[in-house]
Structure formats: C-alpha cells, structure tokens
Amino acid sequence: MTDRRQFLHLLGGSLLLAVAAPARAAPASSPLALPRERLRELERADGGRLGVAVLDTASGRFAGWREDERYPMCSTFKFLLAGAVLARVDRGEFGLDRRIPISRDDLIAHSPVTERHVGPAGLTVAQLCEATMTQSDNAAANLLLPLVGEPAGLTAVLRSWGDATTRLDRPEPHLNDVPPGDTRDTTTPRAMTEHLRHLVLGNTLTPASRTQLTAWLVANRTGDHRLRAGLPKDWRVGDKTGSGPGTTNDVAVLWPPGRAPLLVAAYLTGSPQADDRRNATLAAVAREIAAAI
Numbered sequence: 001m002t003d004r005r006q007f008l009h010l011l012g013g014s015l016l017l018a019v020a021a022p023a024r025a026a027p028a029s030s031p032l033a034l035p036r037e038r039l040r041e042l043e044r045a046d047g048g049r050l051g052v053a054v055l056d057t058a059s060g061r062f063a064g065w066r067e068d069e070r071y072p073m074c075s076t077f078k079f080l081l082a083g084a085v086l087a088r089v090d091r092g093e094f095g096l097d098r099r100i101p102i103s104r105d106d107l108i109a110h111s112p113v114t115e116r117h118v119g120p121a122g123l124t125v126a127q128l129c130e131a132t133m134t135q136s137d138n139a140a141a142n143l144l145l146p147l148v149g150e151p152a153g154l155t156a157v158l159r160s161w162g163d164a165t166t167r168l169d170r171p172e173p174h175l176n177d178v179p180p181g182d183t184r185d186t187t188t189p190r191a192m193t194e195h196l197r198h199l200v201l202g203n204t205l206t207p208a209s210r211t212q213l214t215a216w217l218v219a220n221r222t223g224d225h226r227l228r229a230g231l232p233k234d235w236r237v238g239d240k241t242g243s244g245p246g247t248t249n250d251v252a253v254l255w256p257p258g259r260a261p262l263l264v265a266a267y268l269t270g271s272p273q274a275d276d277r278r279n280a281t282l283a284a285v286a287r288e289i290a291a292a293i
Helices: 002-018 036-046 074-090 125-134 139-147 150-160 189-201 208-218 274-292
Strands: 050-058 061-065 097-103 121-125 238-245 247-253 261-268
Touching: 036 050, 036 061, 036 125, 036 274, 050 189, 050 274, 061 189, 074 125, 074 139, 074 150, 074 189, 074 208, 074 238, 074 247, 097 139, 121 125, 125 139, 125 208, 139 150, 189 208, 189 247, 189 261, 208 238, 208 247, 247 274, 261 274
Parallel strands: none
Antiparallel strands: 050 061, 050 261, 097 121, 238 247, 247 261
C-alpha cells in the first residue's frame, strides 16, 4: 500500500532526477525529454489551459507542463473509483459478483449500459465497473460510489494512498461543473500519473485486481480520438477520459513495443474550441510524447 511519504517522494524524486542528471548524448533508450515549448504552442493555439504529466517508468524520469496546477477531473475520477472498489474487493468487503439493483431514478444523462438493466437484479459490481470504465456510464459510477463511502469516502481513500491534492466532492453529473478557481472535484496531472503508477504497476492492488483494472483501461474506447489518435498503431494503450464544459481530459498507460510503459495525464480546460478541436489537441500531445522517446 502506498503511503503519503512514498507518494510525495515519488512525485518529487523523479523530477529531481531529471533536473540533476548531467547533459549527455542521448542513446536510443534515453529518458523522455518532452518539448515544453511545443506544449506551450499547443495551449496557445487552443486558447484553453493545458496540463500534461508524463512518467517514463523505464528511467523514472518525469516531464510535464502545468503539471501541478488543478484541473476538473470530470470522468477521469472513474479510474480512481474503480481502483478504490477493487481495493475493497481485495480486502474481502464484498465481491465483484455482488448485485446492485437499478431504479429509474438512478438514471441520468449518458447511462448507456445501466438504462438497459433497470430492475431488482440490476448489474454486478464488476459489470458496473466495466460500464464506468469502458463506456463512462454516469449512473454506473454513482451506483458504485456508496461502496467506497460516497465522494467524501473516495477522497479519504486517496488520502490513504498518499494523495493530499485530488478530491471528489460531488457525484455525476454535478462534478463536471467546476468554475475557474474552484477546487472541488479537481486533481493535478502529476497526481494522476502517480495513481496510474501505483494502481496499474504498483502493489496497492492484488495482481488479479491490477490485471482487471488494466483490462478495463485497455477496453475503453471513449478516447479513440484523444491520446490514442496521436500514437503509433503498434502501441498498446489503456486510458480513461473525462469531458465537461470546455474541458477534455485523458489519463493513460502507454506500452510502446519492447519498452517499459509511459504514464500520461493530459488535461485541457477553459477551452473555447469544439470537442473535435480539443480532442485534436490531446492527440497532438501524444504525438509529441511518441516523438520524444
């Protein structure tokens, strides 16, 4: 289990390594060197505020742009929710086969899976997690929140994992309304890369739960036009997206062939652009990452 001191050490330590390392000729396996000026250009062209964090697990090096600023999580919180649910399963508090009834009152906008399963039988915890992770089903996420103590309970889980920054305050769909300066329902790109690290690659979850969480990330297709769109076709990708007014997000694990994975969190908010233009900005971020390794 990751504690707060480990979390902060890992967040800061990788950056210190990047600053302290002497300049030298870059071999084929050299650590990531993300062009910050190019990210500045992408941000300027979009007109919003772009935040990017990349952790290269092959070297432990970190690169970013506005990586410590807060951004609305929107549906990227669902990755954390699924991780927290699996942690409870690992402790034996309930099983993935537990059934959760679904009523008409539970349905809200964008509930493509749960709307087909209204009734006392509902869906299992595993099915709700899958709907939440792969189709970003909002009602499914709200039905899972009581299993971890509602938004405040999920925030408490994040604190127990050593994250003093990320917070969830409201359920869907209210969590997507985050005016500038509001800290509710926000995270930082740096914090999210660390959650990708300890949940997907670390020891917070059992091997079986890590495998399941990874499978849900890889099965997601809501991000086909975001980070995935800018990456080589032979890269394996697992991601979770988030969207809100003027906001387009994607957090991902990238597996280049024959190389240790890269962990990426890309957040774009305050954008005046249409959805397709915002998606294109994140795809351009991914192209810069791919070109940097």
